[in-house]
Amino acid sequence: MVVNLSKHFSLLNQWVAEIRDLEVQQDRMRFRRNLERIGEVAAYEISKTLPYDTSETQTPMGTATSKVLQQQPVLATILRAGLPLHQGLLNYFDRADNAFISAYRKHQPDGSFEISLDYISCPDLDNRVVIIADPMLATGASLVKTLQYLRDEGEPKEIHIVTAIACTVGIEYVHRNEPNVRIWCGAVDDELTAKGYIVPGLGDAGDLAYGNKQQS
Numbered sequence: 001m002v003v004n005l006s007k008h009f010s011l012l013n014q015w016v017a018e019i020r021d022l023e024v025q026q027d028r029m030r031f032r033r034n035l036e037r038i039g040e041v042a043a044y045e046i047s048k049t050l051p052y053d054t055s056e057t058q059t060p061m062g063t064a065t066s067k068v069l070q071q072q073p074v075l076a077t078i079l080r081a082g083l084p085l086h087q088g089l090l091n092y093f094d095r096a097d098n099a100f101i102s103a104y105r106k107h108q109p110d111g112s113f114e115i116s117l118d119y120i121s122c123p124d125l126d127n128r129v130v131i132i133a134d135p136m137l138a139t140g141a142s143l144v145k146t147l148q149y150l151r152d153e154g155e156p157k158e159i160h161i162v163t164a165i166a167c168t169v170g171i172e173y174v175h176r177n178e179p180n181v182r183i184w185c186g187a188v189d190d191e192l193t194a195k196g197y198i199v200p201g202l203g204d205a206g207d208l209a210y211g212n213k214q215q216s
């Protein structure tokens with residue numbers, strides 16, 4: 001299942017336009033904050049699909065009956081570009097457990113790349129709702145590899161992926177390998193370059209959030 005959050009008119013459309021905009025991208029703080037806001041909206045939308053318990057709350061004037069989340073999710077993210085989006089999810093799921101994974105494109109001299117995974121910090125995932133934040137779903141290779149890695153930490157009850165911009169081929173690749181995951185995205189773009197960049201996309205999300213890195 002794919003939910004494109006910009007299908008309906010909302011402020012999120014403006015934030016997606018800003019993270020794509022060459023001029024606005026010069027303001028790194030706004031770039032990160034817009035990703036965070038997209039994460040906040042995604043958290044709110046996902047929260048509508050989760051199970052709730054009824055609880056009694058004592059007010060100064062009496063007892064109120066409320067609906068409270070049965071269990072907080074596990075929020076996972078892929079370093080580095082995932083961090084601001086993850087923070088947005090954490091702002092709303094503020095008692096969540098968290099997982100961090102390092103996955104990056106290791107480039108070869110011929111321009112090809114493979115996904116390198118070398119660090120994971122993760123709670124037990126058995127029977128948990130897991131939400132993975134990564135702003136760019138391009139080929140989908142990072143997410144599929146991350147999910148394979150995460151499965152060593154337990155079998156989640158549900159897996160959600162939150163991304164700012166998803167590419168059609170990447171969505172298809174993820175669903176071929178992980179048919180049950182739900183993808184929540186801020187926009188869907190159709191084109192992918194030979195080097196794996198989304199068009200029109202936004203460029204390199206990690207560099208725009210945190211600065212250029214040396215090629216590895």
Ligand SMILES: O=P(O)(O)OC[C@H]1O[C@H](OP(=O)(O)OP(=O)(O)O)[C@H](O)[C@@H]1O
Pocket residue numbers: 078079080081082103104105115134135136137138139140141142143170196204205206207
């Ligand atoms: O769908 P894929 O083709 O796997 O590409 C998407 C990945 O590329 C970006 O990370 P990048 O490797 O640029 O690392 P960074 O966050 O450190 O910049 C992005 O944050 C995803 O993790």
Ligand SMILES: O=c1cc[nH]c(=O)[nH]1
Pocket residue numbers: 081136138196197198199201202203204205206
């Ligand atoms: O377009 C893309 C593809 C992968 N990673 C990015 O940051 N941008």
Ligand SMILES: [Mg+2]
Pocket residue numbers: 081204205206207
């Ligand atoms: Mg990058």
